[in-house]
Amino acid sequence: MKPENISDTVKFVLLGLSDDLHLQPILFGLFLSMYLVTVLRNLLIILAVISDSQLHTPRYFFLSNLSLADICFTSITVPKMILNILTHSRVISYVSYLTQMSLFINFGCMDDMLLTVMAYDHFVAICHPLRYNVFMNPKLCWLLVLLSFLISILDALLLTSMALQLSFCTNLEIPHFFCELNHLLKLACSDILINNILVYLVTGLLSVVPLSGIIFSYSQIVSSVLKIPSPGGKYKAFSVCGSHLIVISLFYGTGFGVYLSSTGTHSSRKSTVASVMYTVVTPMMNPFIYSLRNKDMLRALWKLITRITSFLSCQMLLLLEQVKEK
Numbered sequence: 001m002k003p004e005n006i007s008d009t010v011k012f013v014l015l016g017l018s019d020d021l022h023l024q025p026i027l028f029g030l031f032l033s034m035y036l037v038t039v040l041r042n043l044l045i046i047l048a049v050i051s052d053s054q055l056h057t058p059r060y061f062f063l064s065n066l067s068l069a070d071i072c073f074t075s076i077t078v079p080k081m082i083l084n085i086l087t088h089s090r091v092i093s094y095v096s097y098l099t100q101m102s103l104f105i106n107f108g109c110m111d112d113m114l115l116t117v118m119a120y121d122h123f124v125a126i127c128h129p130l131r132y133n134v135f136m137n138p139k140l141c142w143l144l145v146l147l148s149f150l151i152s153i154l155d156a157l158l159l160t161s162m163a164l165q166l167s168f169c170t171n172l173e174i175p176h177f178f179c180e181l182n183h184l185l186k187l188a189c190s191d192i193l194i195n196n197i198l199v200y201l202v203t204g205l206l207s208v209v210p211l212s213g214i215i216f217s218y219s220q221i222v223s224s225v226l227k228i229p230s231p232g233g234k235y236k237a238f239s240v241c242g243s244h245l246i247v248i249s250l251f252y253g254t255g256f257g258v259y260l261s262s263t264g265t266h267s268s269r270k271s272t273v274a275s276v277m278y279t280v281v282t283p284m285m286n287p288f289i290y291s292l293r294n295k296d297m298l299r300a301l302w303k304l305i306t307r308i309t310s311f312l313s314c315q316m317l318l319l320l321e322q323v324k325e326k
Contacts, residue, residue: 011091011092011093011094011172012091012092012093012094012097012172012173012174012179013090013091013092013172013173013174014081014084014090014091014092014174014176014177014178014179015090015173015174015175015176016081016084016085016090016176016177017081017177017272017273017276024085027085028082028085028086031078031081031082031280032082034078034280034281034284035074035075035078035079035082035280037284038070038071038074038280038283038284038287039071039074039075041284041287041288042067042068042070042071042283042286042287043067043071044287044301044304044305045063045064045067045287045290045291045297045301046064046067046068047304048297048300048301048303048304049061049063049064049300050064051300051303051304051307052299052300052303052304054296054300055296055297055300058121058136058141059118059121059122059125060297061141061145062114062117062118062121062141062144062145063118063290065114065145066111066114066115066118066286067286067287069107069110069111069114070111070283070286071283072103072107072110073104073107073108073110073111073279073283074279074280074283074284076100076103076104076107076178077100077104077177077178077279077280078279078280080092080100080178081177081178084177092179096179097179097184098160098163098164098179100178100179101160101163101179101180101181101184102156102157102159102160103156104178104179104180105152105155105156105159105160105181106152106153106155106156107152109151109152109155109156109206110148110149110152111251112206112207112210112251113147113148113149113151113152113210114145114148115210115214115244115247115248115251116210116211116213116214117144117145117148118244119213119214119217119218119244119248120144120213120217121136122217122218122221122240122241122244123217123218123220123221124136125240126221126224126225126237126240126241127220127221127224151206155202155206158198158202159181159198159199159202162194162195162198163181163184163185163195165190166184166185166188166190166192166195167188167189167190168187168188168189169187169189172187174187175272176272176275177272177275177276178275178279180275181199182199185199207255211252214248218241218245221237221241224237225237225238239293243289243290243292243293243294246289247282247285247286247289247290250278250281250282250285250286250289251278251282254274254277254278254281254282255278
């Protein structure tokens with residue numbers, strides 16, 4: 001097959017999760033509901049942190065940024081898939097593919113960086129409680145978030161710029177529901193050795209280093225908690241970290257699941273199904289996990305929901321009065 005200048009005319013075809021036409025309405029309803037729940041729950045977390053002064057701490061500051069990254073992460077992939085189901089069109093342009101791929105890499109890396117920063121925050125809070133306010137000052141918190149964002153941007157730009165050098169053949173069908181770099185490399189007709197080396201190097205660096213930081217932080221946390229004499233103190237310390245550990249397990253567990261499924265037989269279908277876990281399910285579950293058994297967050301969410309419902313009720317009454325006057 002002859003390589004073509006795909007930036008001009010050739011389109012990619014995203015095959016999606018299933019070819020069964022009878023299954024499409026079910027997929028549409030399922031993913032639409034999951035997407036709305038993800039956006040609503042993460043948005044409530046952000047608004048609760050902003051509106052409640054008692055949550056103006058580094059822990060909840062990082063959590064609100066993670067919720068924002070999760071909203072962006074899910075919004076990159078799911079709405080396009082829902083639109084494809086509605087329009088019965090699976091075609092995506094070359095520029096749109098690279099744009100979605102770049103944003104996906106960016107916010108996926110952002111999630112990774114923020115989880116590492118949150119582990120460091122827990123480490124300082126439990127292992128150095130007396131110096132916590134000195135270490136985790138507002139300037140450092142903003143710097144850590146900004147640094148996470150810059151690393152994510154550089155990662156996305158580097159991998160996307162390397163993908164721009166590829167040439168492709170005419171068979172541009174991709175057995176996936178969103179734009180991913182690995183599937184793009186499989187379609188390339190040009191030599192992808194350098195790209196593969198770069199992908200493994202960058203992905204390994206941005207996975208192993210943060211994960212090593214998380215493991216080190218929690219090894220120190222466990223060591224410090226075990227030295228606490230009272231059972232109540234141990235329980236309180238572990239309860240602070242429990243939600244974060246569950247989210248980390250979901251993020252890395254599903255990520256490794258996708259990697260392992262893509263290297264085995266029948267990789268395309270297995271990888272696609274596994275990708276749903278970390279692109280849709282994990283961002284949807286994060287707000288539930290962080291608010292579960294967290295009294296401060298539950299209190300702030302309840303206050304926020306009460307305010308919203310009161311505001312909507314007042315607006316509804318004003319509207320009814322205006323209708324009656326007319």
